[in-house]
Amino acid sequence: MSTNAPRRAVLTAALAAAAAAATTATAQSATAAPAPAGGPAAAVPAGKKSGSAAPDDAPVDYHAWTAYPDWLFGVHHGTVPVPGERPGVRIARATGTLDYTDPHTGITATWESASWTSPVRQLPHPATELVSSWNAHTPAGTWIQVELLGTYTDGTATPAYVMGRWTAGDGDEDIRRTSVDGQGDDTSSIYTDTFAVDDPSQGKLLASYRLRLTLFRKPGTGLTPTVWRLGAFASNIPDRYTVPASVPGLDGAVELPVPRYSQDIHKGQYPQYDNGGEAWCSPTSSTMVIEYWGRGPTAADMAWVDPSYADPQVDQGARYTYDYQYEGCGNWPFNAAYAATYKDLQGVVTQLHSLNDIERLVKAGIPVITSQSFLASELDGSNYSTSGHLMCIIGFTAEGDVIANDPASSDDDAVRNVYKRAQFETVWLRTKRITASGGVGSGSGGVVYLYFPVKPSPGQRRALASVGVV
Structure with a gap:
């Protein structure tokens, strides 16, 4: 069995069971929130059958701050916009300090900080779920924290939710990159990388949000992180067990020359990173796309890897996407952030509506990493x-079926697979599923990673804009 990470699967199953209990016992308190690998537990709109939702009935809003004018607005506390080919925000002067005890090393250290808070993003639709992502340069001795400051539809505020503490490294001068467990109020909770409304049927959803970015450095140094992109997708995907297949939109077959890497050949390697290769679908998929764009770690970067291991770049990806709290390599924004550590590459996490979205991206030369869960009989x-599993969509057959680089394969040569369009679309887009034991599990609702150059071609820019990414 290929799985994104065992802990994510356990949490998904527990929450799905709570959702099922709440459905059959309305007197009980509902806690039908998804795990990070799953989609939102929103109620099916009146008059709608599960699986019949059109894109307008499953709204997704991706918004990012990435251009120089974006960084001029918002609230700066010691930060300053950085112009140039890759605009961003950095520390100009420290405005605070933090004594941070790293829960994964036990080390307490003092850090200087500065912050930037985005303008309010008023959502065009109330949302049940939000996932943030970012692209940043974090030299040794620096790190960043991203927080969600939300407002519910009744006008009350969410807590200041930590969406991630990120650094690209894991040396002696660095903290351990981590999500933060145990966050929630009476309406919503954070599940590793995902904000989720616990019971959308109560009608209290997310109406707007700001993202607060705090940059940290060792005191008395001139070091600074630089953040180039900060954004989030907010969505309200209805409960659906099936999804009608889209009509193929390409004229003929298309296939991108994406390198093929198997996670399975890494079984047993570096078990401290999520049990080794058997759980490395996410960093393996990320590695394939990073190399497709001509980027990747150097031999010096990978000198720590046992030289007898094939494809050491996959081990590199696992180590540097590893979330020490989640104890896995499947943290969605951590993978996007890792991709963006390579020169002039951007990484985004969002949700798409159908395979037609992926067709436009692939036709423009952009592979798409998708998140899905299924029984063998369903695919x-x-x-x-x-x-919970990640794979890379690299093309489509002339009949419209999906060509996937699936890392859950016996070796690199076996990675290329063709999956039936209707089956794949359902297991990727649904938010609910029946498990092998007859229980209720969850699905990602169409989550993807998109990696692309800082300067995409005009065709790539149009394809990205067509799915809401600019």
Whole structure:
């Protein structure tokens, strides 16, 4: 079985069971929130059948701050916009200090900080779920924290939710990159990388938000992180067990020359990073796309990897996407942030509506990493079941079926697979599923990673804009 990470699967199953109990016992308190690998537990709109939602009934809003004018607005506390080919924000002067005890090393250290808070993003639709992502340069001795400051539809505020503490490194001068467990109020909770409204049927949803970015450095140094992109997708995907297949939108077959890497050949390697390669679907998929764009770690970067191991770049990806709290490599924004550590590459996490969205991206030369969960009987040719798995969509056959680089394969040569369009679209876009034991599990609702150059071609820019990414 290929799985994104065992802890994510356990949490998904527990929450899905709570959702099912709340559905059959309305007198009980509902806690039907998804795990990070799953989609939102929103109620099906009146008059709608599960699986019949059109894109307008499953709204997604991705918004980012990335251009120089974006960084001029918002609230600066010691930060300053940085112009140039890759605009961003950095520390100009420290305005605070933090004594931070790293929960994963036990080390307490003092850090200087400065912050930037985005303008309010008023959502065009109330949302049940939000996932942030970012692209940053964090030299050794620096790190960043991203927080969600939300407002509910009744005008009350969310807590200041930590969406991630990120640094690219893991040396003696660095903290350990981490999500933060145990965050929530009476309306919403944070599940690793995902904000989720616990019971959308109560009608209290997310109406707007700001993202607060805090930059940290060792005191008395001139070091600074630089953040180039900060954004989030907010969505309200209805409960759906099935999704109608889209009509193929390409004239003929298309396939991108994406390198093929198997996670399975890494089984047993570096078990401190999520049990080794058997759980490395996310960094393996990320590695494939990073190399497709001509980027990747140097031999010096990978000198720590046992030289007898094939494809050491996959081990590199696992180590530097690893979330020490989640104890896995499947943290969605951590993967996007890792991709963006390579020169002139951007990484975004968002949700898409259908395979037609992926067709436009692939036709423009942009591979798409998708998140899905399924039984082997639901995806012909997969030969495994999974509660959460990432793979890379590299093309489509002339008939419209999906060509995937699936890292859950016996070796690199076996990575290329063709999956039936209707089956794939359902396991990727649904938010609910029946598990092998007859229980209720969750799905990602169409989550993807998109990696692309800082300066995409005009065609790539149009394709990205068509799915809301600018």
